[in-house]
Amino acid sequence: MLTDRTRLHIALQKSGRLSDASRELLRDAGFRIQSGKNSLTARVENYPAELMFVRDDDIPTFVSDGACEFGIVGQNVLEEFALGQADLGYDLLAELGFGRCSLKIAAPEATPYDGPQSLEGQRIATSYPRILARFLERNGIDATIVTMNGAVELAPRLQIASFLCDLVSTGATLEANGLRALDTVLESQAVLIRTRRPMDDVRADIAAGLMSRIDGVLATKESKYIMLNASSESLKRITDLLPGAEAPTIVPLHGRPGHFAVHAVCQESVFWETLQKLKLAGASAILVVPIEKMML
Ligand code: ATP
Ligand code: MG
Structure with a gap:
């Protein structure tokens, strides 16, 4: 008998840039999801799985802890999480081809830039302090990282920092704020991750079935x-x-x-x-x- 503990739990972003495409991928894989965007969970009607709608920042933790067996999240969020962990609690199973963006260094248009060395001794605002620290370290740069949880584009105007490191897809937000992208720190897209916590045989079978359907969808795209x-x-x-x-x-x-x-x-x-x-x-x-x- 299928109990709630047999169901797989899949963590998806509740509402935001990854939500629609994540649901669509599961739908393309043949999973019928009850609609209703406001609920926190939704059962898959024709498969022993349940979707958990959460903040994207929580997805790596939930999957690593085994609260959810699978999750769909941006590589930017995943990488920032991973850099703070001694041991990884998840495996990266597939790149999903949506949610593409890059984490870029930017500054007001008039700021001169001749490569990472221009960042030496500067203040850089970001919501991705660990990824930025790795970039600076790899380039041998000593700079001050100012962590902000949002509205990073405002940092130069507020004189909190002269540079910023933020996500860019079209560049329209940067432009609207009089900013210019200068360097790429990370290329990102949505990925599927699976917990490293062991599953019993029944759930391992259900997980394998889910993976083979998703692999099928990804393969057919090309x-x-x-x-x-x-x-x-x-x-x-x-x-x-x-x-x-x-x-x-x-x-x-x-x-x-x-x-x-x-x-x-x-x-x-x-x-x-x-x-x-x-x-x-x-x-x-x-x-x-x-x-x-x-x-x-
Ligand atoms: P949540 O409420 O779930 O925490 P959020 O505000 O942190 O949402 P969104 O803005 O919805 O997150 O972005 C989710 C993910 O979409 C990002 O982490 C990134 O991987 C991807 N993404 C794609 N394009 C962009 C973009 N232009 N700006 C920001 N994120 C983007
Ligand atoms: Mg978030």
């Missing part, structure tokens, strides 16, 4: 199914051109001796240039179709 016709002389050249395809299926065409249909899953993007090369190599009737579901 993958395409490609079909084409080729003569026996051009087969080798054509199959060599297929991007990221292992062991294509080759079947004889009925009524056309010496001609074959080639079917393959390409694990990389298929560009027009590739199609042109395939055509030049002798392929005809080339079809590229998206893959809806995949289980590897």
